[in-house]
Amino acid sequence: MANVSVPSPAAQQSPVDVVVDRIWRFFVSVKAAIWEIVFLTVLVLIGTLRGSSVPQWIADHVPGTSGLVERWYAWDVWHSLPFMGILTLLAVAITICTANRAPGIWQSIAHPTVTTTRGFLRNAELSATMDLPESREAAVATISAELRGARYRVLTEERGSETHVYADRFRYGKLGTFPFHLALITVLVGGVVGAKWGFRENAFLVPEGVTRAVEHGTAVSVRVDDFQEVYRETGTAKEFRSSIAILENGEEVAAGSVSPNHPLTYGDMVFYQSGFGQAVHIDWVDPTTGQLVEERLPLGEFQSKNNPDAAAAVIDLVPAGVQLTIVAPDSDPRNQPELDLLKLRSGQMYLQVSPLPGNTALTTKVESVINQGETVELGGVPFTFVREKRFTVLQVARNPAIPLFIASSFLLVGGLACTFYFPHRRIRGIIAGTGPETSQVMLAPMARRDWSAARSFTSVVERMREHLHAPIVLVDREQSEAATSTGE
């Protein structure tokens, strides 16, 4: 490959030059590139196995490995220095390697060397020789027409009494590796851009009817108008969706329904449905202002020992100087709710109020069970259990690198398709006059250890044989040297 030679450090080179030269050599070395990819592959394997039961299996079966396995499980490969380092190294290597190879490749596409040697044609693994009953000029025209007919570009050059022929097909296919490798870099750049300028909220909880700000430097907030879920008989969720509205500076700018696999996009932000849970709508009156406060609390982040499996919530109502604990009934038969101490029925809530530090009016905890729609006064604060609600768990993400990933994807696949399905095919040849009206043609493909290229050359020769009605000698040196000669 175009591992373009770099002048070897001469004796008079300064140490800095020597170091620069070494570094350059390292980065253009394809051997080093392969080792870099191998190293990356090994790290990916280590990281993958860490997420599996394989290390545990090793610890169980190979004595003395448990310490190593523990360290293995503890090592976050994907954020480690070696992993980041090798990705950076690869990106640099690809860039330098590409810059190094590009001129040579372009040269071979635009201005290939046309002349060849008889030695090359004689020693080629596959070659074809034919005698044509026409002058050299006529033979050149005939062979060129044949090659063009097989969709080859044909270049010729006179060399004394010979004409040298160079024919190729799919020359631009060679360029496919450039977009491919470029895309590898843009994917990595995209990862950095996404991490630096994007954000992602994994558990963005919003009870029904509540508006919550996204923050992260945006003026956007989300209001959840409604949440619905459908269960299967087995008790697993079949489907769930939230109707949400997106507000910017308090004004509604988008609305829609989100469910798994069907997010809502607003500008460069995406809102995903991720999970859900139970919430409660409770109103209370602020004793300092006399104003009604509507509280919608997500239940479930807290559990009370009276109803061990039931969802519950705790909130400090600072203006009232009290802490409110709410416990919901447990409706899951697998949790044996009949053993729960509170014995709540569906449609009921347990409320407990305890004083916050500094509250002198209330000295002990007070509690009550209320039904939906009822109001109860606890610790001097009237509470109304308005209704049960749901909270939805959304994910909010902004990733400015998405267009970069999309472009990279096309470059990756397109580049590979060019490289693999339009392989550069090359044929060299010499046409020599053997008399005024006779000439000899020798052709050989550049197909060393390339079975497909050899086959495509054979089919070109077969075509010629059909059209020219001339005896063509096709020599397959490989075949005659026995099948084992394909070794390394």
Added chain:
Amino acid sequence: MEGLVRLSFYAFAASSIALAAATVCYLIFAFGWIRNRGTALAGAGGPTVMIDNGSSFTESMGRFATMLAWFAVAFQGISIALRSIAAGRLPLSNMYEFSKTFIFIVLLVYLIFERWYGVKQVGTVVLPLALAMAGYVWALPTRLREVDPLVPALQNIPLMTIHVSMAIIAYSTFAVSFAAAVLYLIAKDRNISWLPKPALLDDLAYRAVTIGFPAMTLVLILGSVWAYRAWGTYWQWDPKETAALFTWLIYGVYLHTRSLRGWRGTRSAVVLLVGFAAVMFTYYGNYFFGGLHAYGGVR
């Protein structure tokens, strides 16, 4: 609906029988050649390079083998079509469905290569592999034979179809290249007359990878797109994802050593064996991975 699912299962059973018979024929075909060669050598009293003088029995076994393999493909195709109609989507959502579709595609890909290169011997590795996969499908819990509704995370039918189909195409072509590599390792250095030229096997393996590698690239890309739609992030470092990345990288190593270092033959074949081990690891990853892809129905 249930009738269709049952019919689909019968078609699968028929396909399994055809597959088993085809496997036997491919093996007899191969052993026939070996025996022929043995007698040719004994008769000639010296090393003979045998050129195409297989007995007519061996030849017809070869023809039977291919025909039965096509039967297996056809029945499997019917089975998949019926199940698709019953489920309203391609059967790709758990190990049972995925493996059935894999058998279909690996046989199809192999038969296309058989035609393309005009050699049947690679079938002596691919067919037993497909048969083992069929055995695995039979051994799976029977509850997986029912058509289950998809869990919400999988409810993106176009993306699921194309992402998972690409994975099946990639794994199938890698299986074919694995088979060619195995035969290469047997054929090299020995003048084994019943095997194709090592150069041809090496090229066949490479060609298969030139289909498999872009397909695997698409698996990673489409997987990311899907993850982005379903989970809000295109890459999670989930073990199944990184296992696929690992597999992809190994084939990247294969391609680089080939195009940049001129590797052919033995060393390339060994990389392909490692690559296929990675494919198997990714395929059966559900058995030892936790994580987001643990919906294969087998944990």
